[in-house]
Amino acid sequence: MKILQINASARTQGANSTRLADAISARLKAAHPQAQLELRDLARQPHPMLDQDALGALFTPAEQRSAEQTARVALDDALIAQVQAADVLVLGVPMYNFGVPVQLKCWLDAIARAGVTFRYTENGPQGLLTGKKVYVALARGGQYRDTPADSQVPYLKTMLGFLGMQDVEFIYAEGLAMGAEGVEQAFAAAEAHIAALIG
Structure with a gap:
């Protein structure tokens, strides 16, 4: 089994979301000792935004790309290959x-990327990153779960599902800016949830 952990915090150290993601990966490794864990920290390895130059490179046929365009597309290719290889x-x-x-x-x-991780068919879009389990570790300063203020979960469900990743579990650590006792309770509840999800 191959595990891919993506740390999305802007912090390279001390991020609550990374702490929670680390706990999930550790539990997975304990349950599957032969599993391989690959880590991509987006604070340490930031990926360039989708700008005009990137769009130009992506929409230029491969054989017609400049060296700069080829290099730009290769950055995205590497991320796609990582996800494709992960279970x-x-x-x-x-x-x-x-x-x-x-x-x-x-x-x-x-x-x-159209034609690679999703495609359009006569019946609508079809995600191509299928057969993967996804755990999303959510760290929030306040309490937003199941409220209209939580735009993250609907967006991530839609985006991941569009790419074919339908089996998604959300683990929450909330109220982290509401005092030390709240932090302890939030992580205790999150760790209990992780234990229940991963035997």
Whole structure:
């Protein structure tokens, strides 16, 4: 089994979402000792945004691309290959201003490629990244679960599902800015949830 952990926090150290993602990966490794874990930290390895130059490269036929365009597309290719090779994904996702971090948005933009990770058919879009289990570790300062202020879960369900990843579990650590006792309770509840999900 291959596990791919994506840390989406802007912090390289001390991120609550990374702490939670690490706990999920550790539990998976304990349950599957032969599993291989690959880590991509988007703070340490930021991916370029989808800008005009990137779009130009992607929409230029491969044989007509400049060296710069070929190199730009290769960056996205590497992320796509990582996801394609993974059996399990663990995403560490903090909430920034009620949304996902720009680091994660850039990663999602990179792996969403027509004809490769999804395609359009006469019956509508079809995701091609199928057969994968996804755990999303959500860290929030306040309490947003199941409220209209939580834009993250609907977006991630839609985006991951569009790419074919339908088997998604969300693990929450909330109220992390509401005092030390709240932090302890949030992580205890999250760790209990992880234990229940991963035997």
